[in-house]
Amino acid sequence: MSRWTIAAILAALVLIGGVCFAIWRFFTPAPPPPVEVTVISVRGAARWSRLGVEQDLRAGQRLTANDAVRTLQSGRAILRFDDGTRIMLEPETSVGVGQLDESLSRLRFDYGLLAADVVVNQARRFQLQAVDGQARVETRGAGFEASGDRNYVVVAVSGGSVEVQGADGRPVTVWSGYRTSVQKGQKAATPEVIPDSVFLEVLWPATLLRERRARVEGKTEPGSRVVVEGEPVAVDGRGGFSTDLDLAPGTNRIKVEARAPGGVRKEAVSPPIQVDNQPPKVEVDTEGLWRTQ
Numbered sequence: 001m002s003r004w005t006i007a008a009i010l011a012a013l014v015l016i017g018g019v020c021f022a023i024w025r026f027f028t029p030a031p032p033p034p035v036e037v038t039v040i041s042v043r044g045a046a047r048w049s050r051l052g053v054e055q056d057l058r059a060g061q062r063l064t065a066n067d068a069v070r071t072l073q074s075g076r077a078i079l080r081f082d083d084g085t086r087i088m089l090e091p092e093t094s095v096g097v098g099q100l101d102e103s104l105s106r107l108r109f110d111y112g113l114l115a116a117d118v119v120v121n122q123a124r125r126f127q128l129q130a131v132d133g134q135a136r137v138e139t140r141g142a143g144f145e146a147s148g149d150r151n152y153v154v155v156a157v158s159g160g161s162v163e164v165q166g167a168d169g170r171p172v173t174v175w176s177g178y179r180t181s182v183q184k185g186q187k188a189a190t191p192e193v194i195p196d197s198v199f200l201e202v203l204w205p206a207t208l209l210r211e212r213r214a215r216v217e218g219k220t221e222p223g224s225r226v227v228v229e230g231e232p233v234a235v236d237g238r239g240g241f242s243t244d245l246d247l248a249p250g251t252n253r254i255k256v257e258a259r260a261p262g263g264v265r266k267e268a269v270s271p272p273i274q275v276d277n278q279p280p281k282v283e284v285d286t287e288g289l290w291r292t293q
Helices: 003-027
Strands: 039-043 044-050 053-055 070-071 076-081 084-090 094-100 104-118 126-132 134-138 142-148 153-166 171-173 178-183 202-205 213-220 225-228 231-233 240-246 251-253 257-260 262-269 274-276
Touching: 044 213, 070 076, 126 142, 134 142, 171 178, 202 257, 202 262, 213 225, 213 257, 225 240
Parallel strands: 104 126
Antiparallel strands: 039 076, 044 053, 044 070, 070 094, 076 084, 084 104, 094 104, 104 142, 126 134, 134 153, 142 153, 153 171, 153 178, 202 213, 213 240, 225 231, 225 257, 251 274, 257 262
């Protein structure tokens, strides 16, 4: 076989290979666009972290898998997934972005209170992991709120339905108007109707104080959020809370509000608390002080 014949064969093979590659590229569907999470609103103080580096959170920022977001005492933020799903973060809330692809959007819930408006999407599941991964909330379209921490979570559904599972891995279906809860190491509780009110009991300071510093403590339902004089206060796994306040001299009234997932609230206001931190007046009767007996 001559050198020209070999060259012609090689050229034909290259040409055939190029044609085959072009045909493969033409009929192969393009890869789906990456799933994105965008910060569309930030009010107050909020932070985000990537690879251990934390910075201020700003509107317009794009988040990827393994990023984390937390709002501070005065902070609120709204996250938007590419399919229109929105996550509203209340003050003192922490979440982390998990798996993001065409079939699953996963968010890690550490603590706080969030509201989710998940757009109906039969091709993609939305999943919220809580209680250090022992609890999971999953839906293909629903509105719900989640509140709690790494030991306890309450989920209340306002539209559609979600599946919630606990440590046993058995999901329960929660429909609109119902709520459930998961405690660390436990299965998901039987769903119940969202109540019209939330339990709140407060132990107030004495009505007459000589110091400005005063303690407010009480109890509410586990998973609820408590705000004392406009500032969020941590609630433990049994519903207990306490905080110290600096009262103003004179008459004070302290307001405490409890909010449970599902939008139910209860407010309590203290009786008048009088703060008199002025030293008592000392009167000395000098009349006759130097009188000789």
